[in-house]
Amino acid sequence: MWILIYLFAIWSSLRTLVTASDVVATTETVSTSVWPSLSPQMTVAFRSQRDVMGNMTIDQLPYVGLNLRRVLLNNETSMINEGNNTRLLALIKSILASEATAFVLDLKQQNDTLMVVDSTLLFSDILTTFQSFISSTQNNLYANVIVLLLNVSGPVGAQDNQNQALNTTYLLDKNLGSSYIYKPTDLQSDRSKNNTWNVYGKSSIDGWPTLGSVLYEQKKRLVVGELTDFFNQTTAPYIFPHDVFHYEQGNSTLDCTSSVDDLTNLSSIHWRFLDSQFNSADIKNYISCGLSPILRNPSYINNVTQLSDILHEGSVWSWDINQPSVTQSTSKSDNSLKAYNCVLLHYFANNGTATWRVDNCYGSNVGLCRYENMAFEWLVRSNKASYFDFDSYQGSKCPDQYTFNIPRTPLEQKSLISYLKNASFPDTKIWIDLNSVSVSNCWVSGGPYATCPYEKVISTRNFVTMMVPASVCSFALLCIVVYLSVLRVPIYDNRKNWRRVINKISKSELEGVPS
Numbered sequence: 001m002w003i004l005i006y007l008f009a010i011w012s013s014l015r016t017l018v019t020a021s022d023v024v025a026t027t028e029t030v031s032t033s034v035w036p037s038l039s040p041q042m043t044v045a046f047r048s049q050r051d052v053m054g055n056m057t058i059d060q061l062p063y064v065g066l067n068l069r070r071v072l073l074n075n076e077t078s079m080i081n082e083g084n085n086t087r088l089l090a091l092i093k094s095i096l097a098s099e100a101t102a103f104v105l106d107l108k109q110q111n112d113t114l115m116v117v118d119s120t121l122l123f124s125d126i127l128t129t130f131q132s133f134i135s136s137t138q139n140n141l142y143a144n145v146i147v148l149l150l151n152v153s154g155p156v157g158a159q160d161n162q163n164q165a166l167n168t169t170y171l172l173d174k175n176l177g178s179s180y181i182y183k184p185t186d187l188q189s190d191r192s193k194n195n196t197w198n199v200y201g202k203s204s205i206d207g208w209p210t211l212g213s214v215l216y217e218q219k220k221r222l223v224v225g226e227l228t229d230f231f232n233q234t235t236a237p238y239i240f241p242h243d244v245f246h247y248e249q250g251n252s253t254l255d256c257t258s259s260v261d262d263l264t265n266l267s268s269i270h271w272r273f274l275d276s277q278f279n280s281a282d283i284k285n286y287i288s289c290g291l292s293p294i295l296r297n298p299s300y301i302n303n304v305t306q307l308s309d310i311l312h313e314g315s316v317w318s319w320d321i322n323q324p325s326v327t328q329s330t331s332k333s334d335n336s337l338k339a340y341n342c343v344l345l346h347y348f349a350n351n352g353t354a355t356w357r358v359d360n361c362y363g364s365n366v367g368l369c370r371y372e373n374m375a376f377e378w379l380v381r382s383n384k385a386s387y388f389d390f391d392s393y394q395g396s397k398c399p400d401q402y403t404f405n406i407p408r409t410p411l412e413q414k415s416l417i418s419y420l421k422n423a424s425f426p427d428t429k430i431w432i433d434l435n436s437v438s439v440s441n442c443w444v445s446g447g448p449y450a451t452c453p454y455e456k457v458i459s460t461r462n463f464v465t466m467m468v469p470a471s472v473c474s475f476a477l478l479c480i481v482v483y484l485s486v487l488r489v490p491i492y493d494n495r496k497n498w499r500r501v502i503n504k505i506s507k508s509e510l511e512g513v514p515s
């Protein structure tokens, strides 16, 4: 009997906690940010993209960013009128919390420090803002890689070599924390450990490490580089030199054709950025060509938030609008099984586009196969099957040397579209290797029996290693919020599932929550 009461108490406290945390989240966003925050659905879409890209190298990922001087810091009068920079820094923090993952920052040296051009901000103010965002998202639900590109100039009228007094290492250590920075020495060490890869998924000494390795093994969050030739590896050992990046302004000179050879050649170029004006239609085209767009659309502090739509169009390259949808649990009405936990890629022959949509795993469709480790070689089988039959314990319906797969980057999706076009496919719906069968809202690759990493993380307690030291209370709260936001398994009986959740939680409560 007391067990029942205990369970009920836990259950009701869970409800209160979740409601409370929702309230906290809303008030916080209202008071500190002007940039629209992500809806829960967008958060899930963004996270699932990150997870799909986990095995890709960080130099090949699509980043979407802002040239901060062009979009925000270009109106000196407004800066002076502002008096202090509280609002500006809050805005930058809210931009970080949205989908922006790359920033270009113009800096000028003044005595032994760096100032942000056209403003009264110090570089250290920006770094502190980054530090605050990064440390608050240093867990496997929210961590991502951010690229910060610096455009540095010396004091007016001075010769070069003025940078001797300037200690960027000290600035970064003090205001950001070196442990978050993926440094040139980390790259060196990854390369010597054969932990860097080329486009064929083979280890390569001029490649880069995967997103998964950087985020979860090395726990790094930020890549700092310079576009100018101001620093060198002696004076600024944390900052990647400009020749590491392929940075273009205005029109791109990179060819965006789509044969497998061309795309493979394109992928041998690291870190492809295009700093230009974009609109919500053309940004998608640039992303699909493997370019990372940096927005420089004219705007200033009062209307910069209007760029958030363009940023959003660019950063969700996979899912359709209003996807991934959460459709309510299995229903056995009309005698057919339904489980909306599997993903179909919808290909439209008329305009050569493709988007991902959640669909019923029991539906009968063709599936997507990839040839060995080749990033751009696809096959769509004509035999239709349910998701569970297409890829089962016995293996998938893909032929030998092919595996059930998914386009992991915009460039891979582009090559898939070009394969479908060349083979004259009509409008087609294709199963791809992404589902939330084990835990709803948690999208995983690896067949219908793949498990949700966030669930595993909680039960094995590896979670703690990813967390900044947090109080027991907020740790527990986070676990619970995670549980409730990712759980609600439709495949099985809901009541049974609840009992499983509650058992797990109460078990861990009995064992004591680690701090």
Ligand SMILES: *[C@@H]1O[C@H](CO)[C@@H](O)[C@H](O)[C@H]1NC(C)=O
Binding pocket: 075, 077, 078, 081, 300, 302
């Ligand atoms: C500069 O900022 C002020 C105050 O925010 C605003 O009134 C003015 O229109 C802005 N000027 C330009 C050119 O954007």
Ligand SMILES: *[C@@H]1O[C@H](CO)[C@@H](O)[C@H](O)[C@H]1NC(C)=O
Binding pocket: 083, 084, 085, 086
């Ligand atoms: C900056 O200005 C805001 C109002 O614009 C004010 O609330 C805040 O206290 C100021 N901060 C400092 C450090 O002066």
Ligand SMILES: *[C@@H]1O[C@H](CO)[C@@H](O)[C@H](O)[C@H]1NC(C)=O
Binding pocket: 110, 111
């Ligand atoms: C630092 O810069 C200011 C002007 O920005 C100048 O007045 C001052 O003399 C400089 N200090 C040194 C030590 O160079």
Ligand SMILES: *[C@@H]1O[C@H](CO)[C@@H](O)[C@H](O)[C@H]1NC(C)=O
Binding pocket: 067, 104, 106, 151, 152, 153, 227, 249, 275
């Ligand atoms: C870097 O700064 C220089 C001088 O301030 C400017 O002309 C150039 O356009 C900037 N580059 C970028 C990419 O913003």
Ligand SMILES: *[C@@H]1O[C@H](CO)[C@@H](O)[C@H](O)[C@H]1NC(C)=O
Binding pocket: 161, 164, 232, 233, 234, 235
């Ligand atoms: C780096 O810059 C410093 C100061 O400008 C200079 O003394 C040093 O020789 C440079 N090192 C290299 C490898 O260029």
Ligand SMILES: *[C@@H]1O[C@H](CO)[C@@H](O)[C@H](O)[C@H]1NC(C)=O
Binding pocket: 167, 169, 170, 171, 173
């Ligand atoms: C820069 O600062 C770091 C501490 O953050 C220190 O170890 C290093 O010696 C300094 N470098 C120079 C050239 O002063």
Ligand SMILES: *[C@@H]1O[C@H](CO)[C@@H](O)[C@H](O)[C@H]1NC(C)=O
Binding pocket: 192, 193, 194
């Ligand atoms: C990395 O790969 C090379 C060539 O395949 C091999 O000779 C070397 O021993 C490997 N290094 C490590 C640390 O595994």
Ligand SMILES: *[C@@H]1O[C@H](CO)[C@@H](O)[C@H](O)[C@H]1NC(C)=O
Binding pocket: 055, 056, 057, 197, 198, 201, 202, 210, 373
């Ligand atoms: C990605 O994963 C597959 C198998 O899961 C592996 O064969 C491939 O080498 C990996 N690619 C990279 C770049 O690590």
Ligand SMILES: *[C@@H]1O[C@H](CO)[C@@H](O)[C@H](O)[C@H]1NC(C)=O
Binding pocket: 250, 251
């Ligand atoms: C960029 O391309 C457009 C259209 O192709 C052209 O009109 C424009 O002049 C180009 N801009 C530059 C800077 O080359």
Ligand SMILES: *[C@@H]1O[C@H](CO)[C@@H](O)[C@H](O)[C@H]1NC(C)=O
Binding pocket: 261, 262, 265
């Ligand atoms: C790809 O690059 C190689 C070497 O850089 C070159 O020989 C080849 O012609 C390129 N292929 C295409 C299709 O551009």
Ligand SMILES: *[C@@H]1O[C@H](CO)[C@@H](O)[C@H](O)[C@H]1NC(C)=O
Binding pocket: 297, 298, 299, 300, 303, 304, 306, 307
């Ligand atoms: C912001 O306002 C300026 C001046 O009114 C205008 O030129 C610019 O296009 C606006 N930017 C956006 C993104 O709305």
Ligand SMILES: *[C@@H]1O[C@H](CO)[C@@H](O)[C@H](O)[C@H]1NC(C)=O
Binding pocket: 348, 350, 351, 353
């Ligand atoms: C492509 O065509 C489909 C169906 O005709 C339509 O639903 C979709 O919105 C179109 N996509 C674009 C980007 O125009």
